[in-house]
Amino acid sequence: MKNLNAVPTKHAKLVAWVNEWASLCKPEGIYWCDGTQAEYDRLCNEMVESKLAIRLNAKKRPNSLLFRSDPSDVARVEARTFIAAANKDAAGPTNNWIDPVELKKTMRGLYDGCMQGRTMYVIPFSMGPVGSNIAKIGIEITDSPYVVANMEIMTRVGTKVLAVLGDNGEFVPCVHSVGKPLAPGESDNGIWPCAPMDKKYIAHFPETREIWSFGSGYGGNALLGKKCLALRIASVQARDEGWMAEHMLILKLTNPKGKVKYVTGAFPSACGKTNLAMLIPTLPGWKVETVGDDIAWMKFDEEGHLRAINPEAGFFGVAPGTSMKSNPNAMVSCSRDTIFTNVALTEDGDVWWEGIGYDAPGKLIDWKGNEYIPGKSEGKAAHPNARFTARAHNCPVIAKEWEDPKGVPVDAFLFGGRRPSTLPLVYQSMSWEHGVFIGSTVGSEVTAAVISDQIGQVRRDPFAMLPFCVYNMGDYFKHWLEIGKKPGAKLPKIFCVNWFRKTADGRFLWPGFGDNSRVLQWVFERCDGEGQANETAIGAMPTETAIDRKGIEDEVSDADMKALLTVDVDGWKKELSMIKEHYAKFGDRLPAALKAELDKLEARLAK
Ligand code: OXD
Numbered sequence: 098m099k100n101l102n103a104v105p106t107k108h109a110k111l112v113a114w115v116n117e118w119a120s121l122c123k124p125e126g127i128y129w130c131d132g133t134q135a136e137y138d139r140l141c142n143e144m145v146e147s148k149l150a151i152r153l154n155a156k157k158r159p160n161s162l163l164f165r166s167d168p169s170d171v172a173r174v175e176a177r178t179f180i181a182a183a184n185k186d187a188a189g190p191t192n193n194w195i196d197p198v199e200l201k202k203t204m205r206g207l208y209d210g211c212m213q214g215r216t217m218y219v220i221p222f223s224m225g226p227v228g229s230n231i232a233k234i235g236i237e238i239t240d241s242p243y244v245v246a247n248m249e250i251m252t253r254v255g256t257k258v259l260a261v262l263g264d265n266g267e268f269v270p271c272v273h274s275v276g277k278p279l280a281p282g283e284s285d286n287g288i289w290p291c292a293p294m295d296k297k298y299i300a301h302f303p304e305t306r307e308i309w310s311f312g313s314g315y316g317g318n319a320l321l322g323k324k325c326l327a328l329r330i331a332s333v334q335a336r337d338e339g340w341m342a343e344h345m346l347i348l349k350l351t352n353p354k355g356k357v358k359y360v361t362g363a364f365p366s367a368c369g370k371t372n373l374a375m376l377i378p379t380l381p382g383w384k385v386e387t388v389g390d391d392i393a394w395m396k397f398d399e400e401g402h403l404r405a406i407n408p409e410a411g412f413f414g415v416a417p418g419t420s421m422k423s424n425p426n427a428m429v430s431c432s433r434d435t436i437f438t439n440v441a442l443t444e445d446g447d448v449w450w451e452g453i454g455y456d457a458p459g460k461l462i463d464w465k466g467n468e469y470i471p472g473k474s475e476g477k478a479a480h481p482n483a484r485f486t487a488r489a490h491n492c493p494v495i496a497k498e499w500e501d502p503k504g505v506p507v508d509a510f511l512f513g514g515r516r517p518s519t520l521p522l523v524y525q526s527m528s529w530e531h532g533v534f535i536g537s538t539v540g541s542e543v544t545a546a547v548i549s550d551q552i553g554q555v556r557r558d559p560f561a562m563l564p565f566c567v568y569n570m571g572d573y574f575k576h577w578l579e580i581g582k583k584p585g586a587k588l589p590k591i592f593c594v595n596w597f598r599k600t601a602d603g604r605f606l607w608p609g610f611g612d613n614s615r616v617l618q619w620v621f622e623r624c625d626g627e628g629q630a631n632e633t634a635i636g637a638m639p640t641e642t643a644i645d646r647k648g649i650e651d652e653v654s655d656a657d658m659k660a661l662l663t664v665d666v667d668g669w670k671k672e673l674s675m676i677k678e679h680y681a682k683f684g685d686r687l688p689a690a691l692k693a694e695l696d697k698l699e700a701r702l703a704k
């Protein structure tokens with residue numbers, strides 16, 4: 098097989114693995130990525146020349162590109178995401194189990210010759226600061242330069258990673274192909290390559306810690322460091338090694354006296370994690386800075402603190418709805434050096450999407466490449482799951498310690514989802530076990546981050562890990578309970594929040610965004626044993642005056658506040674029966690401690 102550049106490693110196992118895949122996939126040549134800016138620029142220029150990408154107006158969006166995907170390849174595909182564990186029980190009731198031997202046979206057939214006419218890129222990447230004791234190394238091979246460019250924003254790539262890997266270090270092997278070989282002389286002709294839905298496979302082998310992805314070029318299906326490695330494969334690594342790989346943002350919260358707390362939060366996809374991670378507090382004197390917006394890896398240090406790192410180096414944010422009101426810091430983060438996918442293009446070479454906060458400046462080209470006249474054309478100009486891939490370094494509020502290899506000590510965990518009814522604005526768990534109960538029952542309305550026919554319905558998404566925990570979810574709950582038993586552990590306090598509560602006629606009761614800092618203030622105070630609270634049947638809830646409403650009294654009336662902070666006993670009784678139904682799925686794998694929490698809640702609500 099032709100090497101397009103010198104092989105930059107003496108890691109015999111890695112080189113043999115790359116060669117073995119090259120002989121199956123049959124690319125034109127093999128290229129080892131070095132992660133330099135020059136390499137990124139060259140790949141971007143090649144993609145612009147071959148019309149796969151559009152270079153945006155450099156005065157408006159310096160160094161930024163727009164891609165349009167195939168209309169069938171716009172989000173993670175859960176129905177085509179497989180967990181190939183030795184037996185079905187190991188994957189549990191929440192995963193698409195498939196026999197690993199069968200799957201490997203099927204997929205080898207698909208991979209045979211799948212890279213013909215293309216380059217095979219080898220991407221050495223680190224999830225987490227290079228060399229951190231919490232970080233892990235992966236190697237992705239892919240035939241998509243779009244994937245390479247995105248990985249170079251989302252992870253740390255190249256020679257520095259191979260230096261840490263050495264001659265025999267451990268890595269997670271990740272194989273990716275768009276699944277569209279090219280005949281001699283054929284080119285993509287500017288069309289996003291991918292395979293039909295029934296040939297797409299996003300496969301995980303938890304026992305051997307391998308990832309095989311075929312047929313999709315989009316997001317979490319193709320950028321294998323993110324969901325596939327940092328959440329799915331990491332979920333089993335964390336279980337076996339005694340740490341936590343969670344679908345959580347990490348933020349640094351500073352009060353007016355300069356005192357700092359670190360808060361992580363698990364929310365299902367598209368619930369505003371990126372907005373919360375970058376929020377600008379409306380409370381005077383408070384500051385939020387970002388450590389991460391999607392994934393937290395946490396390990397105990399010697400003093401018993403859980404320390405969190407953000408394994409990623411960029412943000413793969415949902416564009417629609419992002420505006421100078423909802424998230425100014427994300428808007429600045431994607432103001433340059435950004436890859437946009439499936440947003441609309443303006444006549445002056447900038448991007449636009451629904452919810453950007455201003456009217457389209459004129460005619461657009463929509464995400465499918467068609468002319469779009471705002472107010473006249475049908476459908477949306479940007480796909481609801483259109484994304485920006487932006488560098489964390491370009492975020493104006495990135496915390497100075499975001500790349501600290503030791504991680505940051507976590508004071509509080511938040512759990513939440515989009516819940517129009519029942520769940521109050523915020524409450525605190527009564528104990529670690531009760532907090533695990535809350536995490537295990539997280540639910541949210543389904544949104545466009547994933548292809549699903551359930552958009553709008555509430556689905557249970559325990560710890561926001563439903564699509565990402567690749568082992569039996571009952572055992573994952575047990576892992577959470579075990580973490581709480583670690584001798585000498587200084588455990589984070591656990592809170593449930595709900596920014597999405599509505600009145601019966603559909604009005605949001607809480608303004609959200611920067612005003613969520615008012616809830617963070619209460620969380621901060623509770624971590625210090627302060628903050629006014631009522632002990633209720635569901636946990637400790639702020640008293641009606643404990644949340645600072647200065648400046649929003651007109652928007653949030655006393656009655657609204659009362660509605661946000663009372664226990665809706667009837668609603669909770671319905672919630673209990675939904676939780677029972679949800680728990681029934683786990684059979685005898687449901688830890689007794691969680692069943693006991695459910696019983697205790699039922700008894701408290703009956704009083
Ligand atoms: C994401 C997701 O893209 O959770 O972060 O779907």
Ligand code: MN
Nearest residue numbers: 344366367391
């Ligand atoms: Mn996510």
